[in-house]
Each structure stands twice: as C-alpha cells, then as structure tokens.
Amino acid sequence: xxxxxxxxxxxxxxxxxxxxxxxxxxxxxxxxxxxxxxxxxxxxxxxxxxxxxxxxxxxxxxxxxxxxxxxxxxxxxxxxxxxxxxxxxxxxxxxxxxxxxxxxxxxxxxxxxxxxxxxxxxxxxxxxxxxxxxxxxxxxxxxxxxxxxxxxxxxxxxxxxxxxxxxxxxxxxxxxxxxxxxxxxxxxxxxxxxxxxxxxxxxxxxxxxxxxxxxxxxxxxxxxxxxxxxxxxxxxxxxxxxxxxxxxxxxxxxxxxxxxxxxxxxxxxxxxxxxxxxxxxxxxxxxxxxxxxxxxxxxxxxxxxxxxxxxxxxxxxxxxxxxxxxxxxxxxxxxxxxxxxxxxxxxxxxxxxxxxxxxxxxxxxxxxxxxx
Numbered sequence: 001x002x003x004x005x006x007x008x009x010x011x012x013x014x015x016x017x018x019x020x021x022x023x024x025x026x027x028x029x030x031x032x033x034x035x036x037x038x039x040x041x042x043x044x045x046x047x048x049x050x051x052x053x054x055x056x057x058x059x060x061x062x063x064x065x066x067x068x069x070x071x072x073x074x075x076x077x078x079x080x081x082x083x084x085x086x087x088x089x090x091x092x093x094x095x096x097x098x099x100x101x102x103x104x105x106x107x108x109x110x111x112x113x114x115x116x117x118x119x120x121x122x123x124x125x126x127x128x129x130x131x132x133x134x135x136x137x138x139x140x141x142x143x144x145x146x147x148x149x150x151x152x153x154x155x156x157x158x159x160x161x162x163x164x165x166x167x168x169x170x171x172x173x174x175x176x177x178x179x180x181x182x183x184x185x186x187x188x189x190x191x192x193x194x195x196x197x198x199x200x201x202x203x204x205x206x207x208x209x210x211x212x213x214x215x216x217x218x219x220x221x222x223x224x225x226x227x228x229x230x231x232x233x234x235x236x237x238x239x240x241x242x243x244x245x246x247x248x249x250x251x252x253x254x255x256x257x258x259x260x261x262x263x264x265x266x267x268x269x270x271x272x273x274x275x276x277x278x279x280x281x282x283x284x285x286x287x288x289x290x291x292x293x294x295x296x297x298x299x300x301x302x303x304x305x306x307x308x309x310x311x312x313x314x315x316x317x318x319x320x321x322x323x324x325x326x327x328x329x330x331x332x333x334x335x336x337x338x339x340x341x342x343x344x345x346x347x348x349x350x351x352x353x354x355x356x357x358x359x360x361x362x363x364x365x366x367x368x369x370x371x372x
Contacts, residue, residue: 001045005059013058021063021081027072043072050080089125091222092118098126102133109147117153120200120218132156162214163207171204171212176346178245179204179213182256184341185244185331186215190237191359192330195230199359202341203350212256228277231267235323236330238264243327244338261320268319269312278315286312334358 008016018024025043050061063081065071075081090098096118103114121129135156140148171179187202197217204213217237226234242257276283286304304312331338337358345351353359 001042001049005049008059009057013060015060015062018061018063021065021075022067022070025063025065025071025075027070043075047074047080050075089123092122095121095124095129098129099133102130106133106137107147109149111150112148112153113150116150119221120154120157122219122222128160132160135159157218158201158207158216162216163211171206175212176204177342178249178254179256180342180345181244181248181338182241182254183213183215184338184345185240185242185247185327186237186260187240187359188334188338188341189240189243189327189330190215190217191353191361192334193233193236193326195227196233196237196361198361199353201350201352202345202356202359204345205349211259228271231271231277232319232323232326235264235267235319236326238267239320239324240327240331243324244331247328247331247335264320264323265316268316271319272312272315278319281308281311281315 004016008014024039024046026039028040028043061081068084071081076084096114099114099117103112117132121132124132132153136148136152139152139155139159145152183202183204187199190196190199197219199215200218201216202213203216206212207214238260239257241260242253245253245257270287271277272281272286274285274287276285286308341351341356341358344356348355351359
C-alpha cells in the first residue's frame, strides 16, 4: 500500500483506482486477534495514507464496490471516501442507449426496434444487455440468417430468463396435459388482474434445470413502487397454476407448484414483516436489516414475541390462501377459455398473446369490445 502511493506521487498527475474495495476495506471485527490480521494491517495502512493525502499533489483516488454496506466506517468519514456515486441499473432510456452501442457490432434487421427491446429488459445491467446481444446473434447464426431480427432477441431473452430448452426431456401425455393446465392457469389469472405484468408467452417445452413449462411475463415499464393490491395480484398469479390443477384434477395437485409457492411465500412475508401491510400485525417492521451479516449490527435486529410470530404466520397464510381463492374464482369464471387455451397449447406447445386473445390483458380486451 505504501509502495502504491509512492508510485502514484512519482507519476502524478494520475488516478489510483481500487476495484472491489470491500475485499480490502471490510468492516473490522473487534476480537483478541484482530490486530494480527494482514487484511486489517493493509486497511490500516490505507487509512494512514488517506490521512496524509494531499489533493494538490495531482493524485485522484477512486474505488468501486457492490457492497458498500460492509465497508469500515473509518473509510467513509469526511476527508476519505466521503463522496459516493451510485451506479444503479439503467432505466429504459439508459438500456436503449446501451443497446445502441452494442448493436453496432452486429448486423441487425430493420424490425429490431431498440425501444421494444429496451421495454422487454427491465432490471438488466449493461453486462446483461451485452449478453443479450451476443445470445441473439448466436440464435441468428444457428438458423443461417444474414441479420439479427426482433424474434432472435425474443428467443435470446427466453434463453436468459427461462433457461435452455431441454428438447431431450420427454414428458408423458399426462404430464404434458397437467403442465398445460398449470401454465395456462398462470397466464389467464395474469390476464384477468389489473397492475400485473402482461403475458408474453406460455410454453410447455421443458427448460432449465427442472421447469417443465413456463409463463413469461415482461413489464412494459420500469416500476419503483408496488401497492398492496398489486402485490396481492402477484400472489394470485403465482397461485394460478396450483388453482388450475386443483380445479381440473379434483384437488389431486402435483409438485409442479413448488417454486410458485416459494415465491408467493416470500412476497407475503415481505408484505407482513417488511412493509407493514397487514392491519392485525401492524405498521411496524419485523424484517432484519439488509446489513445483518455485519456482526456489529446483528444485535440490533428487531425480534418478535412468540404471540406476534404466530400472528405473522397466520397473516402470511391468509394472504396466500386469499391469492389462491382469487385465482380459482377467475379460472372457474373463464373455464371455457382455460380449456380452449390448453388444447391449443398441447397442439402448438408455445403460445403468445397474439395467437390466443384471452392472454391479452382483460382491460385491453374490454376496450376492444367497447370499440367494436
């Protein structure tokens, strides 16, 4: 560390850039042997160099980390790394600008609308977008195409989000039928509820490690806030697959809803313990802080009494059961569309909202009927 700063002073004006600062500047844990740890000695030397840092010497010090919450407080005090710049995931306009940079490296077709592609990739980082371009190019190359089309980007997005198609995995007719009802249950519930990401595609082609089918929903815009009703609707969509199986197979459900149940439970727990969205449990948080892996803060985590813990469990269960009931009511009401969608899905294996009108958002369907 001393040698680094000596070389920087000799090479001034220059920039010192420390990547992954958390590997060097992790918060120090007080114990009997802490002073003998080589990482702490390196951190102490860095702090000493920062104390004697002269900004007029022509040396600029920058550092980057993905885990600022575990940095030692001494590093962040005034006069050291006191100015923090957040480099967050890009919004739609940012994603479009990144796409414009990367798409110059490939031959893209005229129908590859960057605005549409940017709309389909919320939450993607710059590296994710670069990977999307690469995957789309591979898809186009495999079909011996001269240009990369919008459909290639859609196929690449499916590969990234849902996993690789497992064409070698053969399902029995009964498994295909059950999977079709499961996925169509998700899709119809999603198309029936407001504030839910629209369904882009439904498939019963196995993908990834254990998925026998999938329902792809992609948001049309970046979202930063979610309401109680929207979170409840998300739980209902997740429970749509199990509700469809329970409705069609007289309660004889399968193990296919394991991941759905896990995600629905996570949403319900956060609603109750993190966002204070249950009237009985109350508007206070019982969730641990994000920095609970720092020993100094672990003791500050708020705990609940045994009675409150039971109320939390009941509230979570009620949210999930309410979502399941909502999904079942929708599917009972749209039973004919469910049956028609399943028959078409068994025939084609993959359906889009353009190919099967009931998959389009119900509000849009109502507006179309009113216009007609």
